Structures are given as structure tokens and as C-alpha cells.
Amino acid sequence: MPSNYRGRLAPSPTGLLHIGHARTFWIAAQRASENRGTLILRNEDLDPQRSRAEFARAMIEDLRWLGIRWSEGPDLGGPYGAYSQSERRAHYLEAWRRLRASGFLYPCTCSRKDLALAASAPNDADNDNDDEPLYPGTCRERQDAAEFTEPVGVNWRFRVPEGKVVEFADLNLGRQRYVAGSDFGDFLVWRRDDVPAYQLAVVVDDAAMRITEIVRGADLLKSTARQLLLMRALGYADPRYADLRYGDLRYAQLGHAAPDYFHCELVRDAAGTRLAKRHDALSIRHLRESGLTAEKVLEMAGWP
Numbered sequence: 001m002p003s004n005y006r007g008r009l010a011p012s013p014t015g016l017l018h019i020g021h022a023r024t025f026w027i028a029a030q031r032a033s034e035n036r037g038t039l040i041l042r043n044e045d046l047d048p049q050r051s052r053a054e055f056a057r058a059m060i061e062d063l064r065w066l067g068i069r070w071s072e073g074p075d076l077g078g079p080y081g082a083y084s085q086s087e088r089r090a091h092y093l094e095a096w097r098r099l100r101a102s103g104f105l106y107p108c109t110c111s112r113k114d115l116a117l118a119a120s121a122p123n124d125a126d127n128d129n130d131d132e133p134l135y136p137g138t139c140r141e142r143q144d145a146a147e148f149t150e151p152v153g154v155n156w157r158f159r160v161p162e163g164k165v166v167e168f169a170d171l172n173l174g175r176q177r178y179v180a181g182s183d184f185g186d187f188l189v190w191r192r193d194d195v196p197a198y199q200l201a202v203v204v205d206d207a208a209m210r211i212t213e214i215v216r217g218a219d220l221l222k223s224t225a226r227q228l229l230l231m232r233a234l235g236y237a238d239p240r241y242a243d244l245r246y247g248d249l250r251y252a253q254l255g256h257a258a259p260d261y262f263h264c265e266l267v268r269d270a271a272g273t274r275l276a277k278r279h280d281a282l283s284i285r286h287l288r289e290s291g292l293t294a295e296k297v298l299e300m301a302g303w304p
């Protein structure tokens with residue numbers, strides 16, 4: 001009898017899966033299995049410029065080869081599909097409409113150049129997966145916001161509650177604490193090329209797919225803080241956070257509990273370079289073709 005635990009593997013088909021991914025996905029599979037839970041595979045192919053069908057096929061083959069099994073996914077179907085983000089636009093659009101109607105979003109017409117000039121925060125090497133420069137707030141109070149009634153054509157940002165502390169207890173790394181407005185600024189939820197941003201899609205999908213625990217790399221810790229704010233704004237939040245409010249906006253008090261988080265340490269080589277950053281012969285595919293066993297690949301990835 002499966003438990004209520006629902007975990008997910010959420011790779012992006014923008015390249016071959018790397019040894020840096022192997023450990024995280026393996027841990028996700030182990031935790032689902034230890035909890036007698038359900039593991040799902042979600043194909044995060046939101047970005048039409050970077051996602052390719054051949055990589056989506058390869059990631060399924062490589063995960064299977066590693067010995068990882070899931071019971072819902074783009075290849076198997078399931079009750080909470082579609083399991084490819086490119087087929088879930090209606091869900092993201094609905095969330096965008098709700099967030100916009102409650103005043104959490106605003107259109108931003110700043111160019112990349114404007115933002116680069118305003119950015120003063122140094123780049124943190126561990127946060128390059130999900131980080132964007134602290135937005136200076138240029139478009140926050142714009143008077144013409146009501147004229148933008150569809151997402152396409154401008155960037156849409158989430159108005160973070162300035163100074164609000166976002167805390168969560170990570171199951172692996174312990175207590176985490178971020179301050180909205182200084183650790184991260186108003187972040188993108190929809191891009192001007194009409195692609196929903198990572199933060200929005202993940203939150204919408206994790207709620208819709210009833211995910212109870214999120215296992216992913218520690219490079220996404222700060223994104224978790226952003227996503228908790230989004231979750232609360234969308235009313236997916238844990239009732240414990242119902243008092244979170246700012247200005248005239250109030251977070252809805254309903255829905256199921258927020259998921260638990262288990263962020264995995266990033267695997268590095270002897271020189272301290274993150275394995276996920278090395279684009280030499282470290283794809284699972286190449287290691288497998290060079291004759292290594294799945295056990296050996298997991299061992300290289302730092303498992304156990």
C-alpha cells in the first residue's frame with residue numbers, strides 16, 4: 001500500500017543528464033522508496049528555444065539505466081498529467097491571472113541593459129542556476145500597469161514583501177533564512193517572449209501534482225524562498241503562514257500544506273568545480289557508453 005508521500009524528478013531536456021544530476025535524482029528515488037511513496041517524472045521543457053525532444057528521450061533512458069523507477073510521467077501518464085510542462089500552459093496562465101488580479105504582479109519593460117547597469121550584487125557561484133540580479137524596482141509603481149491585460153510582450157515580476165523573512169526547515173540542511181528584498185528582489189514569473197518563468201511553473205506543478213516533498217540541489221535554496229512566497233500568494237500555502245501579509249495584499253488562507261524540502265549538497269570534483277558545471281565527458285550517456293556500470297557512475301557521483 002503506497003503512503004501519501006509524493007516526490008518528483010524534474011529534469012530539463014536542454015542537454016544530456018550529467019553526473020551532477022545523478023546523485024540528486026538517486027536520493028529523490030531513495031527517499032520516495034523509503035517512504036513507500038509515489039515518484040513522478042516531470043519533463044521541464046518550458047523553454048522552447050533550449051528544450052529538445054531527443055534530450056527528453058535521452059533523460060528517460062539514462063534515468064532508467066541508473067536504476068531509477070517512477071510511476072507517473074510523460075512516458076507513463078497518470079492522474080495529474082500532463083507531465084511535460086510544454087503541455088501545461090493553461091495552468092500557468094490561470095495562476096498568472098490570479099496573481100495579477102490580486103496585485104502581486106506588475107509588468108516590467110526594463111531592458112537587459114537597464115538591469116545589468118542597475119545590478120550591483122556580486123555573482124554567487126553556487127546560485128547561478130536560479131539567480132537573477134536584484135531588481136531595482138524601477139517598474140514597481142508604474143501607473144499604466146492596468147493596460148497590460150495579457151502576459152505576452154513584457155516581463156512580469158512578483159512584488160516581494162520588502163524585508164519579510166522567509167524561513168523553512170530543510171530536511172537535509174536544516175534551518176534556512178532569507179530576507180525578501182535583499183537576498184532576492186522582485187523576480188520574474190513570466191517572460192516577455194511569452195514563456196512562464198521557472199519559479200511560477202514549478203510552484204503550480206508541484207501543487208497540481210500533489211507533491212509532498214521536493215528533493216533537489218542546494219543551488220535552488222534561494223528559489224525555495226521565492227517559491228514559498230508564490231505558493232502563499234496563490235493560496236497553496238500552509239495555514240501556519242496565513243498571517244503573512246503586506247500592504248493591502250493578503251495571502252489566501254486555504255489549500256494544502258506546503259511541501260517539505262530536502263536540498264542535496266552539490267557534488268564537486270577534486271578542484272572544487274561543481275560536477276554539474278563540467279561539460280567534459282561527464283554526461284551519464286557518455287560514461288555508460290564508455291563501459292561503466294550504473295553502480296560505478298553513482299559512486300563517481302558521490303553515492304552513498
Ligand SMILES: [Zn+2]
Pocket residue numbers: 107108109110137138139140
Ligand atoms: Zn522594469
